[in-house]
Amino acid sequence: MNTPVNRRTIAKGAGALAGTAAMRGVLPAAAEEATPTEPSLYDRLGGIFPIAAVVNRFSDQILINPKLNANPALKAWNEKEAPTRLPGLKYMRTLWVAALAGGPFEYTGLPLDQAHQEFHLTADEFNEVGAEIVRALDYYKVPEREKQELVAAYMTAMSDVVDESA
Secondary structure, three states: OOOOOOHHHHHHHHHHHHHHHHHOOOOOHHHHOOOOOOOOHHHHHOOHHHHHHHHHHHHHHHHHOHHHHOOHHHHHHHHHHHHHHHHHHHHHHHHHHHHHOOOOOOOOOOOHHHHHHHHOOOHHHHHHHHHHHHHHHHHOOOOHHHHHHHHHHHHOOHHHHOOOOO
16 A cells, blocks of 8 residues: 655655664754754844944044044045035945845945045054944944954955055
8 A cells, every 4th residue: 555645744754764864873963953043243233223323323433533534535535525425425334334244235335445545544543443333332232242243344344445555
């Protein structure tokens, strides 16, 4: 007598196969229980809205940061370009940070080396922007682990942003 093949039959067979494989050591014991994957940094930060809030805050603080305004090119941009370009820049920064954090976004702006070329940023200036990011994360009470991961992701852009000749 032939047993009809249906979902129940397939499920029983799959269960028996997995059990046999686990007994023989083919599958690790942990494979018997599915473990959920850890949420992405993007999800642990709360998604796009909290990321946008952090970007908004640090972007505003960069404009008034005296260490950054010592750079004549940055100061000129802050005074002349920021009134019309800052909203779009905040949008692009939000996309960049969300993508860096593993969110469902793609940064579509200029490559970072091109976007920052005119400013001739030093490593100290890059680090000061990072400090503003940390201050914004602290302002919103972002947990230490997520803060460290986001700063580490930011630091990966250093070679693209810093002008080695500056």
